[in-house]
Amino acid sequence: MQRKHWISAFATTAGLAIGLLATTAFAQTTVRIAWYSDGNEGEVVSDLLKRFEAQNQDIKVVLDQVPYKAITENLPVQLASGQGPDIARVVDLGGVARYALDMRPYLKDASYWEKNFGPFLPWMRPEGDSSAITGFMTQLTVTGPFVNKTLFEQAGIAMPGAKATWEEWGKAVKAVAEKVQVPFPLAMDRSGHRFFSVAVSEGAKVFDAKGEPAVIDDGFKRAAKLVYDWHNDGVMKKELWGSVSGTAYRGANDEFKNAQVVMYQSGSWQISQFDKTVGDAFDWVAVPSPCGPGGCSGMPGGAGLVAIKTTKHPEAVAKVMDYLASEPVLSEFYARSLFVPGHLGIAAKGLDYKNASPQAKAALKVFSDQVAQLSPVAYRLQGYVNNRVIFNAVISRLGQAISGETTLDEAYKRIESDVAQQIAERKK
Amino acid sequence: MASAETTPRRHGTGAAGLFAAPLALLMRLVDWPMQALQRLIGERRMAYVFILPNLAFFSLFVFLPLVINFVFSVTGGAGLFPSERPYVGAEQYGYLFDCGSYLDPSSCREDHFWRGVANTARFTVFQVTAMVLFSLLTAVVLNMRIRARGFFRAVYFFPVLLSPVVVALTWKWILQRDGLLNAAITSLGGERILFLVDPSWAMFWIVFVSVWAHMGFYTLILLAGLQAIPADLYEAAEMDATPRWRVFWRITLPLLWPNMIVVIVLALIKGVQTFDEVFVLTGGGPGTATVMIVHYIYETAFANQVQNFGLAAAASVVLGVVLFALTLLQLAVSRRKGAA
Numbered sequence A: 001m002q003r004k005h006w007i008s009a010f011a012t013t014a015g016l017a018i019g020l021l022a023t024t025a026f027a028q029t030t031v032r033i034a035w036y037s038d039g040n041e042g043e044v045v046s047d048l049l050k051r052f053e054a055q056n057q058d059i060k061v062v063l064d065q066v067p068y069k070a071i072t073e074n075l076p077v078q079l080a081s082g083q084g085p086d087i088a089r090v091v092d093l094g095g096v097a098r099y100a101l102d103m104r105p106y107l108k109d110a111s112y113w114e115k116n117f118g119p120f121l122p123w124m125r126p127e128g129d130s131s132a133i134t135g136f137m138t139q140l141t142v143t144g145p146f147v148n149k150t151l152f153e154q155a156g157i158a159m160p161g162a163k164a165t166w167e168e169w170g171k172a173v174k175a176v177a178e179k180v181q182v183p184f185p186l187a188m189d190r191s192g193h194r195f196f197s198v199a200v201s202e203g204a205k206v207f208d209a210k211g212e213p214a215v216i217d218d219g220f221k222r223a224a225k226l227v228y229d230w231h232n233d234g235v236m237k238k239e240l241w242g243s244v245s246g247t248a249y250r251g252a253n254d255e256f257k258n259a260q261v262v263m264y265q266s267g268s269w270q271i272s273q274f275d276k277t278v279g280d281a282f283d284w285v286a287v288p289s290p291c292g293p294g295g296c297s298g299m300p301g302g303a304g305l306v307a308i309k310t311t312k313h314p315e316a317v318a319k320v321m322d323y324l325a326s327e328p329v330l331s332e333f334y335a336r337s338l339f340v341p342g343h344l345g346i347a348a349k350g351l352d353y354k355n356a357s358p359q360a361k362a363a364l365k366v367f368s369d370q371v372a373q374l375s376p377v378a379y380r381l382q383g384y385v386n387n388r389v390i391f392n393a394v395i396s397r398l399g400q401a402i403s404g405e406t407t408l409d410e411a412y413k414r415i416e417s418d419v420a421q422q423i424a425e426r427k428k
Numbered sequence B: 001m002a003s004a005e006t007t008p009r010r011h012g013t014g015a016a017g018l019f020a021a022p023l024a025l026l027m028r029l030v031d032w033p034m035q036a037l038q039r040l041i042g043e044r045r046m047a048y049v050f051i052l053p054n055l056a057f058f059s060l061f062v063f064l065p066l067v068i069n070f071v072f073s074v075t076g077g078a079g080l081f082p083s084e085r086p087y088v089g090a091e092q093y094g095y096l097f098d099c100g101s102y103l104d105p106s107s108c109r110e111d112h113f114w115r116g117v118a119n120t121a122r123f124t125v126f127q128v129t130a131m132v133l134f135s136l137l138t139a140v141v142l143n144m145r146i147r148a149r150g151f152f153r154a155v156y157f158f159p160v161l162l163s164p165v166v167v168a169l170t171w172k173w174i175l176q177r178d179g180l181l182n183a184a185i186t187s188l189g190g191e192r193i194l195f196l197v198d199p200s201w202a203m204f205w206i207v208f209v210s211v212w213a214h215m216g217f218y219t220l221i222l223l224a225g226l227q228a229i230p231a232d233l234y235e236a237a238e239m240d241a242t243p244r245w246r247v248f249w250r251i252t253l254p255l256l257w258p259n260m261i262v263v264i265v266l267a268l269i270k271g272v273q274t275f276d277e278v279f280v281l282t283g284g285g286p287g288t289a290t291v292m293i294v295h296y297i298y299e300t301a302f303a304n305q306v307q308n309f310g311l312a313a314a315a316s317v318v319l320g321v322v323l324f325a326l327t328l329l330q331l332a333v334s335r336r337k338g339a340a
Helices: A002-025 A041-055 A068-080 A093-099 A110-124 A149-155 A166-180 A192-201 A218-233 A253-257 A268-277 A314-325 A327-337 A344-349 A358-373 A376-383 A387-402 A408-427 B002-006 B014-041 B046-073 B091-096 B111-143 B149-161 B164-175 B180-187 B199-227 B231-239 B244-273 B276-281 B293-303 B309-339
Strands: A029-035 A059-065 A087-090 A135-148 A184-188 A261-267 A284-286 A300-307
Touching (some): A029 A041, A029 A068, A029 A314, A041 A135, A041 A314, A041 A327, A059 A314, A068 A087, A068 B293, A087 A314, A093 A110, A093 A300, A110 A135, A110 A300, A110 A376, A135 A149, A135 A192, A135 A268, A135 A314, A135 A327, A135 A358, A166 A184, A192 A387, A218 A387, A218 A408, A253 A261, A253 A268, A261 A268, A268 A284, A268 A358, A284 A358, A300 A314, A300 A376, A314 A327, A327 A344, A376 A387, B014 B046, B046 B309, B149 B199, B164 B180, B164 B199, B164 B276, B199 B244, B231 B244, B276 B293
Parallel strands (some): A029 A059, A029 A087, A184 A261
Antiparallel strands (some): A087 A300, A135 A261, A135 A284
16 A cells, blocks of 8 residues: 555656646747737738747737727837837837837848838837837828719719819819718818828928928918818818817718718728728729829828837747748738738739729729829828827817817917927927 | 523524634634734724725825826926936926916917816806706605605616716717707707707707716715605694795705705816716817816826826826815815714
8 A cells, every 4th residue: 555655646746747847848938919900900910820829839929909099098108117018019100119129139031121111110210220120011001082982973973083182072072962962071080190191282391401390381281271171161070170179089980881971081991991891882982192282192101010129028029020021921911901011022013802892902902002102291201200299289289270269370389389399398 | 581691692594604603713813913912002003903904005096196196297208207207396387377368278388278177167167056956856856755756766876877988978879960869850850960069069968968977876965865854844834834935945955955065065076077978978079178177187198199297297286186175175064064
């Protein structure tokens, strides 16, 4: 009996030791990604990461899918406190850049990144840094209008052509809305990006000769007056720009899907959503950005996947990033999410959006073609580290003028002082 | 009798009995060290031992944040930790109070703060007045011998149980362009009204929704006050054939006054703190017509790219001073009520 006890005690100890060794041997490094979605890209990346985990059993990737507001408002506080994720999908690229990890020492081939993401890398670099590689664009977005073609057909009014001005579009959509009795002739997201696509086309320069922000100029005023007048003439309704205060974002996705909007100034990230939700309820098309004295420019932008420098596992983070940024994986990601590629090699080869409807494919082509039309001012504004300071001041103050609380002249003064005050506060 | 008194008490049966034995054991275990501690520090000081855990939590989650908030209010920059933030003295307070005229928010450097102050003041005056009137009216009716009184008491209290976000979203669906109310108006041949786009309507509806959501709580306080009024006073008035309105003015209202003061002060404090319902319902708009002070603080601290914690903290201190004054008022009123 005594001997049996000894044997069982030995067996138990040995078992525990082997278990402990095995646990140590298969210890996994956990990489956390904070991710928000506009459409189905969360599902797509989740699929891709499962494949990565199968190939790299020593790395576990946790995908925290969070609301957009958590990325814009909570993430900066998390990052400032050093408690953020290892990787984050962000839109305020300049704002988050100071928390970003320069992955060059850990990447398999940094030259691949420079070659394929070159023009977009500066957007994600900390101020004054000209060489760091911190992330890549999960989508390149271009702002631009969607039009409910069916409403134009029902009204018997011809759609303005490719080089039509904003004023011509304003008149046309108002005529359509009156004829077919829909409430919103033109809707524009309450967003700085969307406004500046009009402003840049109207000739806004945004910066002075020294490269400092000089937001209010003739081009800006032309655009602001246009938007202001549209609200007074009924081309735009106050529900988006005039109904809320401060920096609040408002979109008209639901109104567009319900065929209540003739023209919706938004951007390429909506394609997947409209493809799924509008279906064959009506014909919708993306049209080239309307023109003004400054050209026919939209605003570039998008969401970047950025590595965070407080990570405890930079090698594992770089491995995940190398995988996601690799050409076959990223091609699949862009194609399944219906995104305009932010990878030069993929863009040059062209993408086959297999699952897209003909309408979505046509819209993707329009937005991809628009990339060539983007003004250098638009690129510069997108790459400016304090661009959201400008965007937020414009939304807030223009919104006040539109609601009738202030005049446009007062709004201009406030925009200038808001921008100056916030930039000064950041420099303290 | 004697045998019953000397019989040891038995633990209860069932679930109560199940917990009684371990509880008794636990008490016995705690008893010994507590007695030893009491012998060591004396009976009077034991009170501090009992309040210590609560005080520790309170200090950690209330006092410490208050101190941190004050520290932030005298610092500047965009850093998160106080060590990363330069000391700026009263500069943030200076920004807040930099005004041409306090009655004209557009003359102020921080015009949104002053618009928030003006809106909060306006909202509080309307909301407290409406809240007290409707709560009083409802309490008086629910105190009468009406049919299904219990049901109605529950119905009026029900909105208090709802989350402010649920309340605001529900009303948003009712009030928006294609909402329930506009559907009713247009089906009756009326013109659609954009309730949340017109500044006057927006203020009216945030007051209305706030009263609807919180009235049940205040009604309950007033109902308790009404039930505490001695019935013989009403009987005496009835014997004298006193008119009902006179009974209300001469008996009900004076005796209910202490409860009314509590309701007024509580509603006042809640009104000044208002944020969530209004934020979801109107987003502070149209323009800044319904921006409240707390909304301004949130926007300044979190929604801007440069998160200005210093300015937001200074505004929080100003709001804290106002709330502190209101709390002192409530305490004074409660003491007077207790003395009476």
